Amino acid sequence: MxxxxxxxxxxxxxxxxxxxxxxxxxxxxxxxxxxxxxxxxxxxxxxxxxxxxxxxxxxxxxxxxxxxxxxxxxxxxxxxxxxxxxxxxxxxxxxxxxxxxxxxxxxxxxxxxxxxxEAASVAMARLGADLLGQLCPPRCRLLTHCNTGALATVTGGTALGVVVELHRRGGLESVIASETRPLLQGARLTAWELDRAGVDFRVAVDGAGPFLMARGRVDAVVVGADRICANGDTINKIGTYAHALGARRAGLPFVVVAPESTVDPATATGAQVEIEDRGSAEVVSFAAARTTPAGAGAVNPAFDVTPADLVTAVVTDRRVIRLDRGEQI
CATH class of the missing domain: 1.20.120.420 (translation initiation factor eif-2b, domain 1)
Structure with a gap:
């Protein structure tokens, strides 16, 4: 549907x-x-x-x-x-x-x-599964962040579409879905979609990702994007940058999956992108219950910028760009 x-x-x-x-x-x-x-x-x-x-x-x-x-x-x-x-x-x-x-x-x-x-989701799933099958054979253990399935597209998905395609091919071992604070898009939405797809998964707190990579629990990180700049800088849900740093330290592929409609050649770098701050309420309380002292404020950027030099590859519905090999967006 x-x-x-x-x-x-x-x-x-x-x-x-x-x-x-x-x-x-x-x-x-x-x-x-x-x-x-x-x-x-x-x-x-x-x-x-x-x-x-x-x-x-x-x-x-x-x-x-x-x-x-x-x-x-x-x-x-x-x-x-x-x-x-x-x-x-x-x-x-x-x-x-x-x-x-x-x-x-x-x-x-x-x-x-x-x-x-819809058509882009099909193409991204195929190209992304081909790439990850090469990067971490024979069966991938993946970490993903936020929600990138049909809920984020129309049908199929971006990064999660690749995950499900790998599962369909028999090339997926398991998935770690980071919870994605403060609104838990990973714990609420990605887990819901993975469960419906019959994929073996676990939910982890956001901060556990780099540690799990360092301990050999992850073979690759695959995420979506809200904007990909001309130089390859990737704007995605807050927490993505930390996962990219963890992947670089652990020597793991970090793959971004997004349609060509998300590539923005008119924006040179991530420094030029307005990052939405959603205010304090989402951070200082949870499920309508305050979790901080009365009067506490918060900084709540909805997105962060992952520099291009931390990205192994960008997969769109038309192409695979190997940034780690010097290819250009």
Whole structure:
């Protein structure tokens, strides 16, 4: 099933904030509900955000096609709902480029993007499984971070799509899913998807990753990305950089899997990317219970930057770029 889709003149998504306890489908019929779903992480993951942005423009075009200023405001709210992942702005811009034609043309463009992301997941799974099969034969023990499966795309996935393809081929021994504080996308979402796929996995606290690598419990690290800069710097969920450092110290491959739509040649390096800070509430409390002294603040970057020289390879739906061999994005 698609985790985001256009159904009967509205957007339907699996609510990622309800997992793993409940599988809830949200029906988004206004631009405001789409923006809220993006900001609350009911829909998240770079490719899924691109599709959400494009479908959001299609929804806005249908609702406000005869109100130019309101339509323009809606497009801008969608485009800026979250700042870091390049796919959201690209999806919005791609659909908005057809606003002068008709609402139907905008929807056709958004649906085309959805279909392209589905096809990209299939291609990434194949290319990534081929690469990891070469890097850590005969059966890989992988560590992954955050959530990069169908929930983060439309179907299939990026890094997790590669994991499942390796499992299908018999080339996967086990997976360690780091929990991904503070919102536990690994513990809640990746574990849910791995369980459904029948993959042998364990959940580990984020800080355990480098130690487990050093102790020989991991053969390679495979992660997704929210933006890949022109020099190969990778923007991904906070904690990725630490795993990359651990992998380098342990002499392990560190592989990034993301569609071409996540590669951003217009941004030279990770230093130029705005990193979203989601405020203190997610850090100073857990499940509505305060875990810090009253009045304590927090710094809460949602993403970090992994320098290109720590990345072994970038796998997209079109190519494998071996950064460790000097190949260029």
């Amino acid at each position: 698609r985790t985001i889709d256009w159904v009967d003149d509205a957007i339907e998504i699996i609510d990622q904030t309800a997992l793993p306890d409940r599988t809830t489908v949200l029906r988004l019929s206004t631009v405001e509900t789409v923006v809220d779903a993006i900001r609350s992480l009911a829909v998240r993951g770079a490719p899924a955000l691109g599709v959400a942005g494009a479908l959001g423009v299609a929804l806005a075009a249908r609702l406000h096609h005869d109100e130019p200023q309101r339509l323009a405001d809606a497009v801008e709210r969608l485009r800026t709902a979250r700042p870091t992942a390049v796919n959201l702005a690209r999806g919005v811009d791609r659909a908005a480029a057809r606003l002068a034609e008709s609402p139907s043309a905008v929807l056709a463009e958004a649906v085309a993007l959805r279909d392209e992301e």
